[in-house]
Amino acid sequence: MSLPSAAPAFALPPSLPELAAVDFKPPKGERVVLDNGMVVYLMRDNTLPVVHMTAYIRTGKLNDPLEKIGLGELTAGLLKDGGTLKYRPDEIDKTLEFLAASVDTHIGIEEARADLTSLKKDLDTVLDIYAEVLMRPAFSPDKVNLRRTETLEMIRRRNDNPGRAAVREALRSFYGPAHPYGWRSEEATVKAVTIEDMRAYHANYYRPNNIILAVAGDFASYEEMIAKLKAKFGAWPRGKVKFPVIPPVQIRDKRQVFHMEKDIAQAYIVILQKGLKRHDPLEYPLTVTNEILGGGLSSRLASEIRSRQGLAYTVYSYSAKKPDLGYSLAYCGTNPATTARALTEMLRQYALLTREACPAEEVARARDSIVNSFVFRFPTPFELITERASFEYYGYTADYLDNYVENIARTDSKSVLETSQNLFKPEDAMIFVIGNSKKFDKPLSGFGPVTELKED
């Protein structure tokens, strides 16, 4: 797609050559639907003797029952590790590892996945294991216990990295500990999960009509690969999938400050504000706005807080879309003695975006950055076809990817200002800080009513 805006509007030093636009149309690949409802995306690529697959299974940690948070994660992890009706766990490990192949099953907040990588010569063996893992897991009790032990140990260790803990705990305070967007698994909820729960979870969600599969790599033809997939998955019956009702998000539009006391070398600051529901067309100007605010080393947050003032190594912002209200987040790690200074500057940068229109040149640069680096979303055929599958999974229109660049290119100073005014209210933003308050340059109470939390 050649766009006028895709050639940098930025004034280049005189010694630099003229720059052309980036012209790249992502290839389509093939899409077929098997009789049992499984959607399959394919892209042939014979450059290397390797085949990759990934399946999107429509579920996620957000579908866990409140008293059994961790059910989805245990189930997903054990599909492979717990063996299948046909293969014992150690047979799976031995076969895959000897062939240098992999089958991995895991889960995120809004998606469950199953990945396969195999050398072309071993595909039939590996694909048979992959299909068994998806369709007929056995949940061997030894492996269930092992996975539970690991999960409990990970819970014990969840605060070891304070930067990561800050983001997780900030979201927990933002959405509330009982809402799926904010919750975390606990010792009690993990212990409450039984093997029967996992079987029922698998039987409900792991159904062909609830799966989108992406396949890329070295196969002879689409017909051949589709025939292979039909042979493995064709007899898998459809199921009626029941989804829980996720309670609506409730966000308190009023300044709150949360502090977690911890004597460590840096303080970690997270600012959270209400974001967008997925498919809101405001996502385009918001993406550009975030690029300007905290998208890279030349963004406003990095330029001011890092390069000009030397207050941080890590400082950034981003926005996350959700089925219900997502969030905008800004993050900074700083010397405890400059906590208030860094926080004040972060809030000031949000306020600035709502008060003054960004210079056209700055908007153009942010747009160019997104448009010109678009091609990096597809470094390999597998990543391209996975991206296409994921857009269908997340309910975007079929041409979303193809129109993305045009939609970003439409953003201008006016839409950045309107979007900022619409979404950013820094005076009401939630603030979350982990750090040693005795060393802070100013007390957090200067930013609003403080709730003290204990690390747990």
Next chain:
Amino acid sequence: MKKTTKSSPHKAPCGTGAGKSVPGSPSTETDPKYPPVVSYTLKNGLKLLILEKNFVPTVSFTMLFKVGNVDGQQGKTGLAHLFEHMAFKGTQTINSADYSREKVALDSVEEAAKELIAEESSETPDLKRAQGLRNKLAEAEKEADKLIVKDEYLKLYTALGENGLNAMTSTDYTGYVVSLPSNRLMAWMAIESDRFKNPVLREFYRERSVVMEERRMGEADPGRLMWETLISNAFTAHPYRNPTIGWMDDITRLTRTDAEEFYRTFYVPNNATLSVVGDVNSSEVIKLAEKYFGDWKYRELPARTYTKEPPQRAEKLVNLFFKAQPAVRMGFKNPGMNHPDIYPLIMASEVLTNGKTGRFYRNLVEGRQLALYAAAGASTPGNRYPSLFVIVSAPNAPHTVEELDAAIMAEVKKLETEPPTQWELDKILNNYQAEMIKQLESNSGLGMSLAQNEQLMGDWRYDWKAGEELKKVKPGDISRAAAKYLTRDNRTVVFLKAPAGKKKDGLKNQSPQEHR
């Protein structure tokens, strides 16, 4: 699963000096064992490696210098890394409104900074004078700011559509990477040749503060703290003992003058390899490299003889008290990547670690359920000099680090009493070969690997050649290498433990309830 020789961070294996290209004549690899890399060396010694790949119109660049923290002086640790940060601050034409005037302003900044550092470093610093000098430095910086075009270098790349613009410093090397749409080839050549020929280290003291924050971030992270503790305790004399980011006290005394001296010494074309992987034409790359980098001056490099690490004579056990869950890091001195024993040691690390069928997982994670994880790597923190065979692990509560350590050492001992089976070795070799194929998928990853192997180890084909060496290793070789190197008096162990508090012994402290 990583290639065996890449099992520790920031590293490439070393090797023989075979396969060098002659200046002025490009050579294309035609042996089907290897990818068809085009090699070319400029007259000034800059080495080029080019691989054409055409799925998407992008290209990945890696400019890699054989200079790392190991080449810094004692008292100036962290200089290699700080220079790497400074290499994003522009040149005489980029980031500058008027360099001739800016130069004068920068010299005033440098003078003020040196005065301040001298005062702060004196035995009896005068606090009032120091504050006055701090204000003077701030004033001088403000003047210099007026002549800066803020972040122009970064903004150029933002607009060009960069992906993964970054740099990394290890104890062995410094690498500068970026991927761009492939029609930016000439722009990259123009910007980067200016960057490495004419860097201006403006905003030095602010960037030094950024690095101090980077160091503080590491001090808050038990993982990084354990590595620093292990490495600085394991080495007594060799400069590998110094953390790449530098000791905080050294960082506070580094000056722009130090960094410029460091640049003049090590940033020369005959100390660098440039790899270009992606949708490019190799003869065009060579033509442009000649045009833009051809006049970069060759300079002799200093001899790099550093104090050899003396043989270790005692087991070193270190208790690191930190408020985090318990963990173990240990390192055994290895003989270096040029020693033939390194191949059985690499195989030993894989026998222990490779997958769920690896011995650590089978026996420590699954069998006895002592460990949350356990892994080994044959060479950390570097490959240019003898380094460490490392093992990392953490216990599942309520097991203690001491119990875990005993179990790890028993597994290590078993390498002698129960030599690896042929199945274990074949599995490792299969994985190595598959990894050699899969590494060709990523332009940036492959570019980094080619540049590291060429520049540090003398041959971009090193990974393939090391694979041949690994095939020759027999089970008995692994047992012998384990018996020789993986011994108590050759090791350093760090136990991460929660601060003792009021508890009497370590065992109580490990129980999970203590940390809730």
